[in-house]
Amino acid sequence: MKSILRILLALVLFLLPIAGRYLMYHDPRATYEPRVTPADFTRFTLPEPPTPSASLPAAFEPVHAGKVVLLDAAHGNQYAPNEIEPLITALSARGGRVEFHSSGQALGSQLKYASAYIVFSPSSDFSAEELLAIQQFVESGGRLLVFADPTRSLLSYDFFTGTVTALPDVNYVNPLLAPYGMSVVNDYLYNLQSNEGNFRNVKFNEFAEHPLTSGLKMVVFYGVHSIQAGNNTALIRSDKNTYSSLTDQGRAYTPLAVSANGQVLAAGDFSFLTPSFSQVADNAALVGTIADFALGSKRTPSLVNFPYLFFRPVSLVTLGTLTLDANLLQPVAALQNALSLVNVPLQVREKAAEGNDVILLGTFEDEDAIAAYIKPFGISIETDAETEESIVQIRGIGKVSGKESGLLLFSTNTKANTLVLLAPNAKMLPELVSLTAAGELSSCVVQGSIGICTLTPSEDENGSFYEDYQDPYGG
């Protein structure tokens, strides 16, 4: 018993410093229970891209043969032609022809004959003249397609401070859209709940009833601005889980809208029409309807758009006693040449051929012969009792001297488009025809379908310039 006690005592004394040191460093009550829940990396799968649902025609009829679509390349546009190849192909398949407007070319001249004008992500301002020309183009039935894209901001780098400034394209496209009550918002849309592989690739399922969205079930935009459509038609709307980067608020945003007059399309993205994004969901079908929209304009021919006034062969006919003399032949040849450049043949005839458009040449001197053509325009020609000069009275404009002025009168109807060129006399008519052939109407006042041009009086009426010249130095 005594030995057992001794052994126990020895054991206690042996363990005591060990326990003391252990307790000095460890809390026996503490227990560490790791709750490690590693992610299961094997169960994540690649999201599949949505497949097309809208059917595409196997072949297209070139129903818009000859129509020209003008692509802006004059405003630092942030795209390469090969990127928009699906749209160019869709336009070509429908008979359309694509031209580029580059800097140095007069936009107004190219818009004269264009069916549509397309702007992709510009990075420089449109001038006041260009904005006016585009507005007039739309008013005359041309179609304007404006594509912005949040991924195409131009970045400006300051080498001195190292700062980078983004210049979003919305700054440059909104002046184009403002006259139609639309604007592109400087944001991008995103959807964290349901997207096409990435939060900024937004799927859209809600479409307005419109030819542009006909047959579409789903389209995907890859980084898209929202459009403020105002009172215009929002063609596509997002679901409420789509957010704008500007507010981080979810609601129905629109990435594509068309103006109330049906002539202007605003899109917040164009990545959707670039390869290979154009093959996702119904994007290819949307590219097709956009091509139809661009080629579907019905432009009202306007005098300022010469030579793009005629869509049929043209008969040139002289009125009254006027003869096609040597002085007139050269300007008429220039006219023929100008029209041939736009694939319109011109033939000189005694009277207009059936189914032809017409150009009529005459002088104020043949009052009876021209009477039938000037009356519909509210024009009459009187003779001043004192000077015996012709005075042209134009309703709504007033009196114009018939001595130094030529008239261009343009009318259009279902049978033919008719252009009447009237000069004071046969000697001044070649100048008027030349002006017209050159498309140089800047010296003319054009008001609706009437143009009044200043012509140089012939020498035998006013005398030679040199005869009238008086040397100020008395030489």
Next chain:
Amino acid sequence: MEENTPKTRRTLIGSILLWVIVPLVLGSLTALLISRPVIGIITLRDSIYAYTAENLIKQIEYARENENIAAVVLVLESPGGTVVHTEAIYLELLALRKEKPLVVSIDGMAASGAYYLTAAADYAFAKPTSMVGNIGVIGMLPDAPIIFENIISTGPYKLWGSPRDTYMRQIETIKQAFYEVVRGGRGERLKAKTDVVLSGQIWPATTAYQLGLIDELGSQTQAVEKAAEMAGVRNYKTQDLSIFASSSTNAPYGFFAQSENGTLLPYPKEAGIYLLYIPPMQAGQK
């Protein structure tokens, strides 16, 4: 009654020596084998890439294998980095955590991949204005695959790796994995909704705390105390484990791009997929 003889005294002294002093001395000597516990400090003040990953993994391995190290505090000051190296460190941290507590102490920033590592910890501290979050993935889409006249390959993606589109979707799967890491790591402590977590925002720690992305606002000292508490140790000492780091890879440059005048830029020089925070303007610049 026994006599108090020298023999008796010797016997008594002998008994005391044998049954008291010797066990006490032996016990004291044995107690010396119980070493003072250590809280290991592993520090990452760089982006995450091959060099830093290898260094960190060596320190983690040392901490796991060394019994003296009772817990580890991971100090983070990093914008993140490459995906695979982040994952490599994360998996090593999980292995460590199965055995020892791991507490993170965020200094200036634990963004993207660095937050990925934070999610592996038992507990996370940050300073009130530390920047936390930026959960997500960034990458640059490769060019669309083309073929060359004088380069022959044996499959459509032998030269390109994958279709351009697939690359984008792979980024999405990495994002899913990142979220699972955060959700699994934070568990019920995560208060933010999925879309908030995945919004990619970087928050000051005060907000990150409210969102449940960290556990407490506090110092590195508090992190060490917390690690010790979780490990159940006291009177511990701390040890900087960086002395055990040695990388076989090249010197730590080459991850970030450089400007023409040699300035280091805050984005990688190579296109790829990253768990990386890039300050706003530089992100656009890239």
